[in-house]
Amino acid sequence: MDETRQILLRVEDLSVSFEGKNFVQAVEHVSLEVFTGDRLCIIGETGSGKSILLLAILRLLSPTARVTGSVRYRDQDLFRLTEKQLDAIRGSRISYVPQGSGNGMNPLLRVGFQVAEPLIAHRGMKRKPAEARAVELLRRFHLGREETIARQYPFTYSGGMRQRALIAMGISAGAELLFADEPTKGLDETRVLLTAEAFNALEGQTLVCVTHDLNFARRVSSRVCVMYAANQVEAAPTEELFRKPLHPYTRDMLAAMPENGLRFRPGYAPAHNDADTAGCKYRLRCDRCSEKCRQTPPMFDVGGHQVRCWQYE
Amino acid sequence: MLLHVTKKVLIAILTIWLIITISFVLVHTMPGDPIIFLIGEEEYYYLLDNDPAYLDQLIEKYGLNDDMGTQYARYMRSVATLDFGESYSNHKPVLENFLSAAKWTLRLSIPTLIVACFLGAVLGIHAGIHPGGRFDRITTPIFLVLNTIPSNCLSLLLLILFAYKLKWVPINGMVSPGVMGAARTASILHHMALPLFILIIFRTSGDFMLMKSTVSQIRSEEYVLTARSKGIGRQKVLFRHVLKNALVPYSTSLCMQLGSLLSGSMIVEVVFGWKGMGQMMYTAVSNRDFATAQFCFLLSAVCVVLSNLLGDIVNAAIDPRIRREAGADD
Numbered sequence: 001m002d003e004t005r006q007i008l009l010r011v012e013d014l015s016v017s018f019e020g021k022n023f024v025q026a027v028e029h030v031s032l033e034v035f036t037g038d039r040l041c042i043i044g045e046t047g048s049g050k051s052i053l054l055l056a057i058l059r060l061l062s063p064t065a066r067v068t069g070s071v072r073y074r075d076q077d078l079f080r081l082t083e084k085q086l087d088a089i090r091g092s093r094i095s096y097v098p099q100g101s102g103n104g105m106n107p108l109l110r111v112g113f114q115v116a117e118p119l120i121a122h123r124g125m126k127r128k129p130a131e132a133r134a135v136e137l138l139r140r141f142h143l144g145r146e147e148t149i150a151r152q153y154p155f156t157y158s159g160g161m162r163q164r165a166l167i168a169m170g171i172s173a174g175a176e177l178l179f180a181d182e183p184t185k186g187l188d189e190t191r192v193l194l195t196a197e198a199f200n201a202l203e204g205q206t207l208v209c210v211t212h213d214l215n216f217a218r219r220v221s222s223r224v225c226v227m228y229a230a231n232q233v234e235a236a237p238t239e240e241l242f243r244k245p246l247h248p249y250t251r252d253m254l255a256a257m258p259e260n261g262l263r264f265r266p267g268y269a270p271a272h273n274d275a276d277t278a279g280c281k282y283r284l285r286c287d288r289c290s291e292k293c294r295q296t297p298p299m300f301d302v303g304g305h306q307v308r309c310w311q312y313e
Numbered sequence: 314m315l316l317h318v319t320k321k322v323l324i325a326i327l328t329i330w331l332i333i334t335i336s337f338v339l340v341h342t343m344p345g346d347p348i349i350f351l352i353g354e355e356e357y358y359y360l361l362d363n364d365p366a367y368l369d370q371l372i373e374k375y376g377l378n379d380d381m382g383t384q385y386a387r388y389m390r391s392v393a394t395l396d397f398g399e400s401y402s403n404h405k406p407v408l409e410n411f412l413s414a415a416k417w418t419l420r421l422s423i424p425t426l427i428v429a430c431f432l433g434a435v436l437g438i439h440a441g442i443h444p445g446g447r448f449d450r451i452t453t454p455i456f457l458v459l460n461t462i463p464s465n466c467l468s469l470l471l472l473i474l475f476a477y478k479l480k481w482v483p484i485n486g487m488v489s490p491g492v493m494g495a496a497r498t499a500s501i502l503h504h505m506a507l508p509l510f511i512l513i514i515f516r517t518s519g520d521f522m523l524m525k526s527t528v529s530q531i532r533s534e535e536y537v538l539t540a541r542s543k544g545i546g547r548q549k550v551l552f553r554h555v556l557k558n559a560l561v562p563y564s565t566s567l568c569m570q571l572g573s574l575l576s577g578s579m580i581v582e583v584v585f586g587w588k589g590m591g592q593m594m595y596t597a598v599s600n601r602d603f604a605t606a607q608f609c610f611l612l613s614a615v616c617v618v619l620s621n622l623l624g625d626i627v628n629a630a631i632d633p634r635i636r637r638e639a640g641a642d643d
Contacts, residue, residue, distance in 0.1 A: 055538075058542060060538055060541055060542055062533065083547065084546075086544070087544040087545070087546055087547075088544060089544065090541070090542055090543065090544030091542060091543035091544035091545065092544055095542070095543070096539070096542035098535055098538065098539050098542070099535075103534055103535040103536055104535045104536055104538075104539045105536055105539065106536040106539075106540065106553075106554050106557075106558070107536070107558070107632075107633075107634060108557050108558055108631065108632060108633065109553070109554075109557075114539075117540075117543050117545060118543045118544070118545075121543060121544060121545040121546070121549075122544065153633045153634070153637075155633070155634050155637070156637070166539070169539075169543075
């Protein structure tokens with residue numbers, strides 16, 4: 001570990017649940033540290049709690065979410081800040097890139113303005129120069145005819161174009177920590193490569209990226225955190241994780257990649273409110289399951305490689 | 314945008330022409346002599362028995378012996394010159410009756426529209442921004458009840474309470490007889506207090522429900538989350554990202570309400586003896602005053618068309634997707 005790097009973000013024992021009739025435990029006791037200059041990718045299947053984790057850190061979840069644990073950004077406890085203090089951090093020091101396939105851009109505002117909004121809010125720029133800067137940012141993502149399309153509305157964009165515009169928006173104010181939620185969703189392979197290139201070219205910015213795209217994660221990240229059924233099950237330097245995955249879920253997930261033969265393990269993750277699956281959440285699918293797996297395993301450190309599995313006790 | 318507006322205006326003109334034409338065709342294709350509709354059934358049979366020569370004169374006067382083309386041309390000319398004939402009830406020109414009734418209706422409907430539009434929006438935004446909060450839990454059931462209770466029930470209940478029991482307001486009418494100047498204005502305000510209050514309650518509850526549901530739906534849209542993640546502040550998120558989007562359905566509803574400004578609220582006007590357009594329409598139908606009823610229906614139809622037109626233009630001005638659909642993108 002480079003000693004000059006500082007901890008930028010420390011998440012401790014973060015849990016998120018949605019109370020009510022349909023109780024959902026979306027994130028369970030997740031702890032992670034992000035250092036300056038880190039490229040952290042959070043991978044895992046749909047519904048494993050990756051996106052909720054990002055939103056919980058930024059306190060962007062709905063009031064129905066019950067969030068416990070702590071999040072420290074540099075010397076500030078994000079969960080103790082007022083909404084106004086948090087607004088000074090959001091977009092300015094920590095920015096967020098939502099999924100482009102969804103409805104992440106206001107349909108009634110021009111894309112150029114939406115990309116420029118953080119510059120106007122946090123960098124004191126006037127609207128015109130901020131929008132001119134937005135055009136430059138869009139150019140970095142090869143949208144084509146950037147000056148014209150900056151004046152257009154999001155509904156005229158394809159999903160891929162919208163995704164790239166959202167990334168441009170995320171990096172517009174030069175926040176030191178960038179959260180990206182599935183930035184390659186809906187992009188073709190060429191655009192995925194261009195997005196990876198753009199992320200790799202970010203200077204002085206730290207990246208926390210949620211993705212399903214394992215190849216993209218390998219291209220852009222220096223560390224990977226694996227989530228399964230609301231739990232963090234493994235965290236390791238990227239190459240080590242891809243070379244030698246420790247958790248049975250990670251191994252199965254990598255085996256299911258096309259280049260590894262599409263070997264898919266049958267079964268599903270337990271429901272978020274399934275009380276019968278106390279202990280390791282993967283035990284019902286795991287071929288090395290033992291009686292001990294009925295208890296929740298702690299995170300074991302195997303030479304800097306963290307894994308939540310009793311095999312490594 | 315100009316092209317879009319022009320297109321919409323032309324469609325509105327065409328629709329109005331169709332409405333006028335259909336109203337003409339209906340009268341002339343309905344079973345029975347059209348003169349019955351023009352002078353009323355009682356008058357017709359009276360004249361038929363007692364003064365058939367005068368009846369013939371009337372038929373001649375209204376040109377009912379002419380061919381359909383001539384009659385249609387005359388009808389269109391009279392509509393264009395706002396000559397809708399005489400009222401069967403008081404033998405005054407329908408237009409004169411309308412101008413007198415419209416004045417009273419507008420006294421109720423304009424303040425109702427302004428106050429309800431503002432109150433409904435402000436309260437609806439507040440409840441929609443914090444759905445499930447204390448304010449929402451208190452206001453929503455109240456407005457829901459007010460929005461669903463029939464207006465005649467509420468009017469009568471409040472009339473019994475405030476006019477009959479408490480005697481705070483007059484039971485009905487619009488102004489006390491024999492008062493002039495400031496006293497007359499005060500008397501009108503006194504008389505209109507209760508009907509105005511009821512109309513405002515109704516309109517506000519409708520506007521509140523619409524604004525609340527729109528805002529609470531929009532606030533959970535992904536683009537609002539994106540806006541919040543930019544740290545631009547609560548007010549900017551609300552005005553720039555939530556309300557701008559909420560304005561599309563709300564402005565449509567307001568334009569529709571503008572369309573009913575003149576037609577008034579028939580039930581409230583009848584209950585309170587308020588001699589406005591609603592009352593005029595009610596009386597015309599009950600008395601089979603065809604000329605007045607036909608004018609009222611034409612007016613209502615034209616108002617609906619014009620309010621739709623206004624709604625289309627306002628929506629296109631706010632929402633670029635509508636401009637694009639209409640091929641009027643900027």
